[in-house]
Amino acid sequence: MRRFSFQILGLTFLLVSLSAGQSVSPLVSCISRGRSFDDRSSSLGTDHNLSFPSSITLPRMGPDFTLQVYRNRTVAQSQDLASYSASTVIHAELPDTQQTGEYELQRQYSAPPRKLAFKAIRFTGDNFVKSNVILRLLQSEATHVEKDDPSLNAISPTNYKFSYKGTTELEGHVVHVYHVKPRYKRPGLFKGRIFLDAYTASIVRAEGRAVKSPSLFVKKIEFVQDYADVDSFTFPVHIHSEAQARIVGRTVVDIYYSDYHAVSGTVQAQSTPSL
Numbered sequence: 001m002r003r004f005s006f007q008i009l010g011l012t013f014l015l016v017s018l019s020a021g022q023s024v025s026p027l028v029s030c031i032s033r034g035r036s037f038d039d040r041s042s043s044l045g046t047d048h049n050l051s052f053p054s055s056i057t058l059p060r061m062g063p064d065f066t067l068q069v070y071r072n073r074t075v076a077q078s079q080d081l082a083s084y085s086a087s088t089v090i091h092a093e094l095p096d097t098q099q100t101g102e103y104e105l106q107r108q109y110s111a112p113p114r115k116l117a118f119k120a121i122r123f124t125g126d127n128f129v130k131s132n133v134i135l136r137l138l139q140s141e142a143t144h145v146e147k148d149d150p151s152l153n154a155i156s157p158t159n160y161k162f163s164y165k166g167t168t169e170l171e172g173h174v175v176h177v178y179h180v181k182p183r184y185k186r187p188g189l190f191k192g193r194i195f196l197d198a199y200t201a202s203i204v205r206a207e208g209r210a211v212k213s214p215s216l217f218v219k220k221i222e223f224v225q226d227y228a229d230v231d232s233f234t235f236p237v238h239i240h241s242e243a244q245a246r247i248v249g250r251t252v253v254d255i256y257y258s259d260y261h262a263v264s265g266t267v268q269a270q271s272t273p274s275l
Contacts, residue, residue, distance in 0.1 A: 058199050058200070059199075060174070060198050060199055061198055061199065061201065063164045063167075063176045063178070064164075066176050066196050066197075066198060066201045067162060067176075067178065067196065067201075069201035070155075070196050070201040070202075070203060071156060071157075073201060073202070073234070074154060074155070074156070077233055077234070078150060079265070080232075080264050080265050080266060081109075081111065081233060081262065081263075081264070081265065082110065082111060082263045082264060082265040083108070083109055083110040083111070083262070083263045084108075084109050084233075084235070084260060084261060084262040084263065085106065085107065085108045085109075085259075085260070085261045086106075086107050086235070086257050086258065086259060086260045086261070087104070087105075087106055087107075087257070087258045087259040088104070088105050088106070088107050088118075088255065088256070088257055089102065089103070089104050089255070089256045090102065090103045090104075090105075090134050090137070090138075090253065090254075090255050090256075091253070091254045091255075091256075092129050092133045092134050092137075092251070092252070092253045093129075093251075093252040093253075094129065094133075094248055094249070094250070094251055094252075095249065095250045095252065096248060096249030096250060097248065097249075099125075099126040099128060099129050100125045100126060100129060101123065101124070101125030101126050101127075101129030101130045101133065101134055102123070102124050102125055103120070103122075103123045103130065103134045104120075104121040104122045104123075105118045105119060105120050105121055105138075106118070106119040106121060107119075109145070113146070114145050114146050115145075115146060116141065116142045116145040116146065117142075118138055118142075133251070133253075137253070152186075152188060153188040153189065155180065155194060155203075155206070158183075159182060159183055159184065159189060160180045160181060160182055160183060160189075161180070161181045161182075161183060162178045162179070162180055163178065163179040163180075163181070164176065164177075164178055164179075165177040165178060165179050165193070167198060168195075170195050170204055170205060171204060171205075171226070173195075173197050173198075173204050174197070174198045174199065175195040175196055175197055175198060175204050175205075176195070176196050176198050177193055177194075177195055178193065178194050178195075178196070179192075179193055180192060180193065180194055180208070182211050185211050185212050186211075186212055187210070187212050187213075188210075189210070189211050189212070190206075190208040190209060190210050190211060190223070191208050191209055191211050192206065192207050192208015192209060193205075193206070193207055193208060194206045194207075200229070202227065202229050202234050203227050203234060204226070204227055205224065205225065205226050205227065206223075206224075206225045206227075207223065207224040207225065208222070208223065209221065209222045209223075210222075210223075218243055218244065218245050218246070219244045219245070219246060220243070220244050221241065221242070221243045221244075222241065222242050222243075223239065223240065223241040223242075224239075224240045224241075225238070225239045225240075226238045226239075230260040230262055231262055232262075232264060233260075233262050233264075235257060235260050235262075236255075236257055237256070237257050237258070238254070238255065238256055238257070239253070239254070239255040240252075240253075240254050241253050
C-alpha cells in the first residue's frame, strides 16, 4: 500500500507545475480583470495642455492572442519568481476504508536554485493517511520542484494541441475555453480543458484526466485546479483530485492555498545594496 499511495498522489503535484509561471505585465498588473485604472499617475509627460481620459479599460482579447499572452506570462513568471510563501491545508480521504486526514502547513519556495520547504502547523485524522498519503505527497512535490524540468509539464504548444471551444463565465471572469490534448503520453500531462481570462490571459482553471498513470495499481486520475492572481503572479488556490486504485479504491485530495507572499527577482535585485 505504501508504494501506490505515493504514486497515486505524486501526480497531483506534477499538475501544480502547470502554474509554474504566470507573470503579469506592468500594464495588466494595474488592472483588475479587465476593469479600469487611474491614469493620473502616468509617466507619459507633464504637459498640462495634453488631455487624457480619466481611465483606460483593458480590451478583451481574441482567443489566439489570449493563448499567446498566457504563454509569455508563463515564461516570464518562471524567470522572475524569486520566492514565495503560502499557507496550505491538505485534506486527504480514502472513502473505501473511511480514513481521513487534514494537515495544515506553511510552504516556502525560493530560486535559484529551486527549493521547496514545509513547516508543519497541525494535523488531525488517521496517522496512516498522514504517513502514506500526505507526507509522501509533500515529498513528491519537493522532489518535483527541485529536480524535474518544468517545461516537460508546461501547458505549451510543445506538449499540447489546443482547440478553441468558445467563451463563458467562470468565478466572475469572462474566459476563453480551450480543449487541450497532449502530444505525448507521459505522467504529468493531461487531457481536458483550460480556462483563460479574456482580458488578462491569466489562467483561471485547468481540469481533466491524466493521460498516463504513474502506477499499474492506478486506473485513472482526475483533477480540477483553480488559480488566482497575487500581485504580479498567478498561483493555484485550490486543487481537487481523485484517483481510482485497484486495491484501496478511491483516493480524494483537496489542497487549499492562501496568504501568498511573493517576491520578484527584479525587486529583490533592486533592494540588494551594492558593495
